[in-house]
Amino acid sequence: MLAATALSVVFMRDLFTIVMLFGIYSLLSAGFFVDMDAVDVALTEAAVGAGVTTMLMLGTLALTSRKEKAHRKPASMLPLAVVTITGLVLIYGTLDMPYLGDPEAPVHQHVAPRYIEQSYDEIGLPNIVTSVLASYRGFDTLGEVVVIFTAGLGVLTLLGLSGDSPHRARPAAMAHHLVLRVITRALIPLILIYALYIQFHGDYGPGGGFQAGVIFGAAIILYTLIFGLTKAERVIAPLFLRYMMGAGVLIFAGTGVLALLLGGNFLDYDYLAHDPLHGQHYGILAVEFGVGVTVTAVIISIFFNFTGRGDQPKEEER
Amino acid sequence: MSTTLGLYNYWIVIFLMMVGFYVVIAHGNLIKKIVGLNIFQTSVFILYITMGKVADGAAPILDDSVTSYSNPLPHVLILTAIVVGVATTALALALIVRIKEEYGTIEEDEIHSQDESL
Amino acid sequence: MIASNLPALQVVIPLLSAPLALMLRRGTHSWVLAQLVCIAALAISINLLQTVLATGPISYEMGGWAPPWGIEYYVDAVNAFVLLIVSGIGTIVMLAARTSVAKEIAGDKQSLFYTAYLLCLTGLLGITITGDAFNIFVFLEISSLSTYILISLGRDRRALTAAFQYLIMGTIGATFILIGVGMLYMSTGTLNILDLAERLQPLSDSRTVQAGFAFVAVGVSLKLALFPLHLWLPNAYAYAPSIASAFLAATATKVAVYVMLRFFFTVFGVDFSFEVMPLGIILAILAILAIFVGSAVAIFQDNVKRLLAYSSVAQIGYMILGISFATVTGLTAAILHLFNHALMKGGLFLALAAVFYRTGGVSVAHFRGLGKTMPWTMFAVVIGGLSLIGVPLTVGFVSKWYLVLGALELGYWWIALLVLAGSLLAVIYVWKLVEAAYFQTAEGDAASVREAPLSLLVPAWILIGANIYFGIDTSLTTGVARTAAASLLGIGG
Numbered sequence: 024m025l026a027a028t029a030l031s032v033v034f035m036r037d038l039f040t041i042v043m044l045f046g047i048y049s050l051l052s053a054g055f056f057v058d059m060d061a062v063d064v065a066l067t068e069a070a071v072g073a074g075v076t077t078m079l080m081l082g083t084l085a086l087t088s089r090k091e092k093a094h095r096k097p098a099s100m101l102p103l104a105v106v107t108i109t110g111l112v113l114i115y116g117t118l119d120m121p122y123l124g125d126p127e128a129p130v131h132q133h134v135a136p137r138y139i140e141q142s143y144d145e146i147g148l149p150n151i152v153t154s155v156l157a158s159y160r161g162f163d164t165l166g167e168v169v170v171i172f173t174a175g176l177g178v179l180t181l182l183g184l185s186g187d188s189p190h191r192a193r194p195a196a197m198a199h200h201l202v203l204r205v206i207t208r209a210l211i212p213l214i215l216i217y218a219l220y221i222q223f224h225g226d227y228g229p230g231g232g233f234q235a236g237v238i239f240g241a242a243i244i245l246y247t248l249i250f251g252l253t254k255a256e257r258v259i260a261p262l263f264l265r266y267m268m269g270a271g272v273l274i275f276a277g278t279g280v281l282a283l284l285l286g287g288n289f290l291d292y293d294y295l296a297h298d299p300l301h302g303q304h305y306g307i308l309a310v311e312f313g314v315g316v317t318v319t320a321v322i323i324s325i326f327f328n329f330t331g332r333g334d335q336p337k338e339e340e341r
Numbered sequence: 342m343s344t345t346l347g348l349y350n351y352w353i354v355i356f357l358m359m360v361g362f363y364v365v366i367a368h369g370n371l372i373k374k375i376v377g378l379n380i381f382q383t384s385v386f387i388l389y390i391t392m393g394k395v396a397d398g399a400a401p402i403l404d405d406s407v408t409s410y411s412n413p414l415p416h417v418l419i420l421t422a423i424v425v426g427v428a429t430t431a432l433a434l435a436l437i438v439r440i441k442e443e444y445g446t447i448e449e450d451e452i453h454s455q456d457e458s459l
Numbered sequence: 460m461i462a463s464n465l466p467a468l469q470v471v472i473p474l475l476s477a478p479l480a481l482m483l484r485r486g487t488h489s490w491v492l493a494q495l496v497c498i499a500a501l502a503i504s505i506n507l508l509q510t511v512l513a514t515g516p517i518s519y520e521m522g523g524w525a526p527p528w529g530i531e532y533y534v535d536a537v538n539a540f541v542l543l544i545v546s547g548i549g550t551i552v553m554l555a556a557r558t559s560v561a562k563e564i565a566g567d568k569q570s571l572f573y574t575a576y577l578l579c580l581t582g583l584l585g586i587t588i589t590g591d592a593f594n595i596f597v598f599l600e601i602s603s604l605s606t607y608i609l610i611s612l613g614r615d616r617r618a619l620t621a622a623f624q625y626l627i628m629g630t631i632g633a634t635f636i637l638i639g640v641g642m643l644y645m646s647t648g649t650l651n652i653l654d655l656a657e658r659l660q661p662l663s664d665s666r667t668v669q670a671g672f673a674f675v676a677v678g679v680s681l682k683l684a685l686f687p688l689h690l691w692l693p694n695a696y697a698y699a700p701s702i703a704s705a706f707l708a709a710t711a712t713k714v715a716v717y718v719m720l721r722f723f724f725t726v727f728g729v730d731f732s733f734e735v736m737p738l739g740i741i742l743a744i745l746a747i748l749a750i751f752v753g754s755a756v757a758i759f760q761d762n763v764k765r766l767l768a769y770s771s772v773a774q775i776g777y778m779i780l781g782i783s784f785a786t787v788t789g790l791t792a793a794i795l796h797l798f799n800h801a802l803m804k805g806g807l808f809l810a811l812a813a814v815f816y817r818t819g820g821v822s823v824a825h826f827r828g829l830g831k832t833m834p835w836t837m838f839a840v841v842i843g844g845l846s847l848i849g850v851p852l853t854v855g856f857v858s859k860w861y862l863v864l865g866a867l868e869l870g871y872w873w874i875a876l877l878v879l880a881g882s883l884l885a886v887i888y889v890w891k892l893v894e895a896a897y898f899q900t901a902e903g904d905a906a907s908v909r910e911a912p913l914s915l916l917v918p919a920w921i922l923i924g925a926n927i928y929f930g931i932d933t934s935l936t937t938g939v940a941r942t943a944a945a946s947l948l949g950i951g952g
Contacts, residue, residue: 038370038372038373041372041373041376042372042376045376045379045380048380048383049379049383052383052386052387055387055390056387056390059390059391059393059394059411060393060394060395060398060399060400060401060410060411061390061393061400061411061415061416061419062400062402063416063420064386064390064416064419064420064423067420067423067424068383068386068423071423071424071426071427072379072383072423072427075427075431076379076427076430079430079431079434080372080375080376080430080434082434083372083434083437083438084372086438086441087372087437087438087441087447088441088447102363102366102367103363103367105362105366106359106362106363106366107359109359109362110355110356110358110359112670112673112674113355113358113359113638113670114352114355115666115669115670116642116666116667116669116670116671117351117352117355117667117670118666118667119646119665119666119667119668120351120392120645120667121392121645125396126395126396126398126409128392128645129645129646129647129648130392130393130412130414130415130644130645130648131395131412131648132648133527133647133648133649133658134414134527134528134648134649134650135412135413135414135648137528138401138413138414138528139401139410139413142403143403149402149403149404150401150402150403151401151402151403151410151413152401152402152413152416152417152420155413155414155417156417156420156421158522158524159522159524159528159529160417160529160530160593161521161522162521162522162529162530162594163417163418163421163530163591163593163594163597164421165474166421166585166594166597166598166600166601167420167421167424167425167597169474169477169578169581169601170424170425170428170597170600170601170604171424171428172477172478172578173428173432173575173578173601173604173605173608174427174428174429174431174432174604176481176571176574176575176578176605176608177431177432177435177575177604177605177607177608177611178431178432178435179571180568180571180575180608180611180612181432181435181436181438181439181608181611182435182438182439233420233424265481265482266482268478268481269477269478269479269481269482270478272474272475272477272478273475273478273479276471276474276475277475279467279471280471280475283464283467287523288464288467288519288520288521288522288523289464289467289468289471289521289522290521290522290523291522291523292522293523325431325435328435329434329435329438332438362631365627365631366631371623374627378627378630378631381631381634382630382634385634385637385638385641388638388641389641392641392644392645414650415644418593421593421597422596422637425596425597425600428600428604429600429604429626429630432604432607432608432626433623433626433627436607436611436619436622436623436626437623439611439619440619440620440623443616443619444616444620452620456617456620
């Protein structure tokens with residue numbers, strides 16, 4: 024299935040179809056992740072790969088063009104050769120790989136057993152992925168938040184701040200659909216509550232700040248789709264988003280610095296409370312909150328910037 | 342388990358990876374390049390997740406009734422990598438929008454010919 | 460308490476200040492903050508280098524988790540030196556940033572520029588200091604994404620396509636590194652660099668490890684623009700804002716070279732990299748090609764920023780050549796050239812920023828008559844150019860001296876000759892600038908150009924002055940480089 028979907032991407036020229044196929048590809052891999060016991064990853068892939076990425080790609084299509092133009096030059100053999108060689112090196116590499124699911128593989132022997140056996144005593148959370156993500160390898164996650172922040176900054180730099188053009192007050196396309204409006208008004212609080220649930224439930228089941236942020240962002244995007252950008256920007260001002268993007272990073276890194284000031288190493292949550300387990304708990308709650316804040320802000324900000332671009336007069340396109 | 346059966350999964354993943362990689366380097370349409378890049382990256386994620394699987398293991402959420410768990414570390418790494426991937430994609434798409442505004446096209450060869458004629 | 464946390468603070472201070480710089484919103488305010496942060500980072504890196512040289516490597520456990528379960532920061536002579544280069548260049552370039560950025564970047568985007576600059580600094584320092592293979596990937600992406608932003612802020616629309624091209628190449632490179640690290644993790648079960656090194660020892664026959672090695676090598680080569688994977692670099696440097704060009708040219712590829720050193724020597728070990736895998740000969744051939752093709756193409760460039768960018772491709776070739784020897788002298792030459800090339804290119808690109816500030820362009824035609832109108836700027840370009848060629852009393856001479864020495868030690872006299880021949884090509888492209896500046900006269904408005912403001916001249920001259928200072932007093936830099944080289948090869952400490 025995955026292979027067939029991927030192959031069709033190569034041969035399709037209609038970009039809209041390609042983007043849709045990519046969404047399907049992404050969902051299929053999310054399904055595969057569940058099969059491989061990676062529920063957290065599946066949730067993220069479904070939200071990000073199938074959701075955010077596809078939406079952004081569609082947004083870009085709306086601003087550019089739908090068709091890929093035919094090649095005038097005959098396709099060169101070089102890319103095919105590069106790909107074949109790379110593939111062969113990979114296959115050569117697999118020859119000494121442990122077989123799928125082999126519990127004796129080195130991957131499962133060295134570092135991982137400690138997470139599985141001791142994380143409950145050291146951190147006190149049933150979801151091992153959350154423990155590793157937020158505590159053992161918390162610094163990677165801080166880096167990840169900074170990456171998101173950087174992406175938000177980049178889109179803001181490229182597409183935002185284009186001067187306040189008077190054309191921005193486009194009436195919302197769907198604001199006159201009474202049914203849609205009523206349903207949206209009813210749905211948005213539910214989505215927000217669900218997002219909060221994911222945010223704070225991540226300690227026990229799959230979920231956490233990142234997934235929650237995406238869902239939270241989605242609620243606002245839905246609002247924007249129905250009521251228009253102008254109104255949405257009145258609810259959440261772009262300037263506020265700019266502060267919020269940074270605030271998440273500050274909360275996360277600030278938690279780390281607090282641990283440092285209390286006598287521990289950077290991000291050592293043991294020092295946040297008298298009891299190390301409580302400290303870990305507070306620390307993880309705080310950093311997950313930081314992740315959620317930045318992700319929400321960045322996703323909304325990226326969406327606003329893309330939409331705002333589309334509202335500008337078309338004459339600018341030469 | 343024979344070599345073919347035990348490694349079959351990896352080979353499928355490698356095939357997917359190479360399809361994505363081919364789209365990135367061979368195609369001239371900027372959006373298609375980004376889709377290819379995403380397929381390439383998603384396949385790498387699948388490779389990581391595959392290696393974390395333990396036969397008969399359960400999802401790594403502690404439960405008294407479960408004795409064998411899949412390896413949580415690859416999951417954590419890939420969570421991070423997925424996020425990095427979407428960040429890159431967002432930035433790339435924003436660049437595409439600007440390129441379209443400046444050049445009026447998103448085909449690589451047309452952009453080159455415009456730059457050369459300057 | 461502060462002292463023991465310095466390794467973390469080295470990265471965390473710029474990381475925390477980036478969102479603050481975004482919140483300040485006024486370009487000048489953000490600049491003040493960024494400048495203070497750069498100075499703090501420089502002070503920390505000096506302190507770390509002193510500590511490492513006095514008492515040996517430092518290990519810092521992030522989150523208090525012992526490696527390999529947690530992420531470790533590991534500082535030894537090699538990366539302490541690279542930290543010093545990155546934060547030092549970051550500080551000096553930032554001095555010049557205010558004047559140049561005010562001219563080249565629109566008012567409301569200036570604080571965004573400084574935020575991206577700080578993020579890039581965070582990423583580069585983070586890659587350098589970390590002792591965890593996956594953490595390298597994360598910080599690599601921070602520095603890459605912020606680099607794309609910095610480039611795309613260039614005025615020319617080609618900056619956009621340059622940024623896009625770099626994004627595609629950079630992401631492919633990063634994904635290759637990710638595949639490689641995945642294969643190593645698969646074979647060993649660990650991500651910590653020192654732990655990996657230990658566990659890879661008995662696995663040199665594993666085909667998975669060999670394939671992982673190949674992927675890491677190609678991925679890193681893409682990031683450091685090793686010929687023929689350099690195609691993204693010239694446009695990226697040519698169309699970025701002047702300050703971004705100066706910062707990136709002097710630091711980004713250097714950090715990639717460091718990552719290469721770390722993987723080839725610390726993780727895989729010199730025996731695996733150079734005996735099991737045919738790395739030495741491949742690197743040597745590519746390096747020599749890079750030197751000649753890079754220099755030859757540079758001669759035909761009209762845009763001086765592009766000219767210097769192609770010269771960078773050639774100069775990276777010299778570093779890789781030193782690495783390919785895999786001897787103490789060869790590595791000393793490579794590490795010295797990391798530092799020395801950062802001084803040359805940093806100084807030259809800052810001088811170009813001054814030329815752009817006054818003339819509004821950096822093509823060879825803009826240089827006509829500058830010897831008279833902007834004497835100090837042009838004098839800086841001349842000294843920097845002499846250093847690129849490798850004339851005695853400049854730093855360029857010192858690193859080439861060690862490189863030739865390293866080649867002769869191994870009996871590769873023809874490589875030594877090729878290095879000298881490569882320098883002759885550098886003479887030609889530097890002469891092009893000198894000829895335009897001193898032997899041609901400006902016409903029309905260009906004749907009334909004034910000397911650049913001090914805020915640009917002083918930082919450029921700090922770096923150019925360092926070219927001469929470290930070219931004469933070589934004991935400090937060669938001492939550190941030699942210690943670093945020896946520790947990479949596992950000889951002494």
